[in-house]
Amino acid sequence: MSLQILFDALSLGGIYAIAALGIALIFGVMKLVNFAHGQFIACSVFALILPSADAVAVLGLGALPAGLLIPAILLFGAGLAVLAEAFVFRPLRNASPVALMVASFALGILLQNLLLVTYGGRPKAISLWPELGQPVRLLSAEIPLLQLFVIGAVGVILAGLALMLKRTRIGLEMRAAAEDFGMARLLGVRANRVISGAFALSGALAAVVALVLVAQTGVADVRMGGQIMLVAFIATVMGGMGSLPGAVAAGLALGAVSALLQAFLPPEARPFRDAFLYGLVILVLLFRPQGLFASASAKPRV
Amino acid sequence: MKYTTSLLALLALAAPVQAEDITIGFAIAKSGWMEAYDTPAATAAKIRIDEINAAGGLLGQQIKVVEADTRTDRAESAKAGLDVLDQGAQMMVVSCDYDFGAPAALVAEGEGMNSFFLCAEDVKAGIQGVGPNSFSSSVLAPVQGATMAEWAHAKRNARTAYVLEDTFIEYNKGICTGFDWMFPTLEGASIVGSDTFKNDDASIASQITRIKALGAEPDVIMLCSVMPGAAAAVRQIRAAGINSLILNGSAVDGSYWLDATPGLSGFVLPVQGSIHGDDPRPEVETFNAAYEAKTGARPASQYAYPGYVLIDLWAKAVERAGSVDGAAVTAELEKMQDEPTAFGPRSFSAELHHQNTALMQIVEITDGKPARVDEWRISQPVPMDVLLGK
Numbered sequence: 001m002s003l004q005i006l007f008d009a010l011s012l013g014g015i016y017a018i019a020a021l022g023i024a025l026i027f028g029v030m031k032l033v034n035f036a037h038g039q040f041i042a043c044s045v046f047a048l049i050l051p052s053a054d055a056v057a058v059l060g061l062g063a064l065p066a067g068l069l070i071p072a073i074l075l076f077g078a079g080l081a082v083l084a085e086a087f088v089f090r091p092l093r094n095a096s097p098v099a100l101m102v103a104s105f106a107l108g109i110l111l112q113n114l115l116l117v118t119y120g121g122r123p124k125a126i127s128l129w130p131e132l133g134q135p136v137r138l139l140s141a142e143i144p145l146l147q148l149f150v151i152g153a154v155g156v157i158l159a160g161l162a163l164m165l166k167r168t169r170i171g172l173e174m175r176a177a178a179e180d181f182g183m184a185r186l187l188g189v190r191a192n193r194v195i196s197g198a199f200a201l202s203g204a205l206a207a208v209v210a211l212v213l214v215a216q217t218g219v220a221d222v223r224m225g226g227q228i229m230l231v232a233f234i235a236t237v238m239g240g241m242g243s244l245p246g247a248v249a250a251g252l253a254l255g256a257v258s259a260l261l262q263a264f265l266p267p268e269a270r271p272f273r274d275a276f277l278y279g280l281v282i283l284v285l286l287f288r289p290q291g292l293f294a295s296a297s298a299k300p301r302v
Numbered sequence: 303m304k305y306t307t308s309l310l311a312l313l314a315l316a317a318p319v320q321a322e323d324i325t326i327g328f329a330i331a332k333s334g335w336m337e338a339y340d341t342p343a344a345t346a347a348k349i350r351i352d353e354i355n356a357a358g359g360l361l362g363q364q365i366k367v368v369e370a371d372t373r374t375d376r377a378e379s380a381k382a383g384l385d386v387l388d389q390g391a392q393m394m395v396v397s398c399d400y401d402f403g404a405p406a407a408l409v410a411e412g413e414g415m416n417s418f419f420l421c422a423e424d425v426k427a428g429i430q431g432v433g434p435n436s437f438s439s440s441v442l443a444p445v446q447g448a449t450m451a452e453w454a455h456a457k458r459n460a461r462t463a464y465v466l467e468d469t470f471i472e473y474n475k476g477i478c479t480g481f482d483w484m485f486p487t488l489e490g491a492s493i494v495g496s497d498t499f500k501n502d503d504a505s506i507a508s509q510i511t512r513i514k515a516l517g518a519e520p521d522v523i524m525l526c527s528v529m530p531g532a533a534a535a536v537r538q539i540r541a542a543g544i545n546s547l548i549l550n551g552s553a554v555d556g557s558y559w560l561d562a563t564p565g566l567s568g569f570v571l572p573v574q575g576s577i578h579g580d581d582p583r584p585e586v587e588t589f590n591a592a593y594e595a596k597t598g599a600r601p602a603s604q605y606a607y608p609g610y611v612l613i614d615l616w617a618k619a620v621e622r623a624g625s626v627d628g629a630a631v632t633a634e635l636e637k638m639q640d641e642p643t644a645f646g647p648r649s650f651s652a653e654l655h656h657q658n659t660a661l662m663q664i665v666e667i668t669d670g671k672p673a674r675v676d677e678w679r680i681s682q683p684v685p686m687d688v689l690l691g692k
Contacts, residue, residue, distance in 0.1 A: 005508065008505070008511055012504060012507065015504050015505070056558050056561070116334065121336065121339075121374075122333035122339075125559040125560060126561065127562060127564050130563075132566050134541070142542070216505055216678065217530065217533070217534030218562030219530035219533045219559065220533055227500075228504060259508045263508045267496060271467075271469045271498045273500075274567075
């Protein structure tokens, strides 16, 4: 029982962590809170099916074998984010952070309406990898295979990202840009390359979330991604804006606490689970307004 | 001369009122996510209007339709109401959902006009939340929940139930309210546990862990949810190896979501009429054919039907009242007791402009295929205090 709850908590936290990472990456390099991230997730979900307003969905990309499907969707997410950067955020590079944020909202609404026009407003069913739902016995717990995959994938992605940030040139440039973008540029870091790179990574992470969501729920809805985006944004704030480890830790924590609250709150209080969750977030922020792991650039210099 | 000009101006202003048609205003979502739910019911309403016009009209006049788009937005809904009013509407048809239809319905109420929600199943969409001239022809959500409780007890020997409520909208709460009211009153039946989730929860693993922690699998799981959360919940429940009969409300009607859980069995819902071509009443299939002829496809869910029924009932009341005046038509509608329609009898009263009991068709999904298996009418109407959540 308790082991089961641990796995529930880890898998939900893992999804939130990946989504939060997608937001923190972009915030790190260009101080932009990308509110269109939720729509990147939704678009990646809908990329699996053929565009049509019919009630029954026909698999498009989703019909490919997993070995081709996963890279294809990751590329789709990355491509979408890079395009968004090139056409929306690059012309606004020198605008104020508020203008950027509003632009990201506008982009989100545009993408959502694009989905509405091409696919209609009705949710669609997608049966992606139903065999991943099979429960497996692990000690005292029965865990859906998908949960194990999610937890494993989160581990691999985090390790891979950490290696990339520590060991590769683009990673070094991204970390430098996150510390002090102006200084990094003076020292020869190419802004477009770093920012496009961050967007591509962020878009690919949105696609990972999309795949997990579809495998878990079996549905595509134009509004999906919104709730995850909100949690992920809160996680980046709680983790300390711009801090990548902070976003991951806070995302994991939010998911885990949400699962624990669901498990242990008395029935009358359970409908208000999220109120408790965000109450805790407020408490954390009261004690650490700069977030759990504030990045150096977020602290005022004296 | 001056007088003549004023008179002419007055005549010009009065012209729309003197038109030879009866005008029905549709203030509904023609864009945004609600459009998928409003359009089928509005199409059905227009099918009934065409039938009435073809048969000589209403009070000897043809019915004309004017429309405005609410864009699935509460503020735009009020504007759409004013818009159709400006276009001369004498009765208003508003969005399916209470939240999105009420602002327009309140505009109609302010004019003393009748308003009909396309398919609202929340008691507020009527006298309680709009005013004395507002109606819905659909079947209240608690009736759907109570129907599931009594049917599953009588026909599937359900004695233990687990209630899983999605806290997303009032409709879900209504389904659970009806089930919670009916099920424990049945012989030997008890609710062994309940839990909540949110429609857009990324995972309901914790909720499933709680069901699996019960000593024995419950006979039925009453799932009070709507798409897309309902499909996601069903997929996760079945994936976890829980094989209880799953009950839901009418909102999940239609086969478009079944791919989410391939080979789904043991899933039951109540509907007003079957879209699957197996309804025992020939009128239902006649309507399905008329709908296909008009749109090129059969109805995707039962939510087209209330649109047809509302025009049918309103037109009958208008004929009996001899006018389209809101209060006069309301009085005639309130006299209706088990008024026959193509989709079963309907009643209204001075207290309730909704159905607190209804003959419902039971649809069961077996091996991923939905089929009508039975019909059921609850043994007693859902009492008013249960409907109002007292």
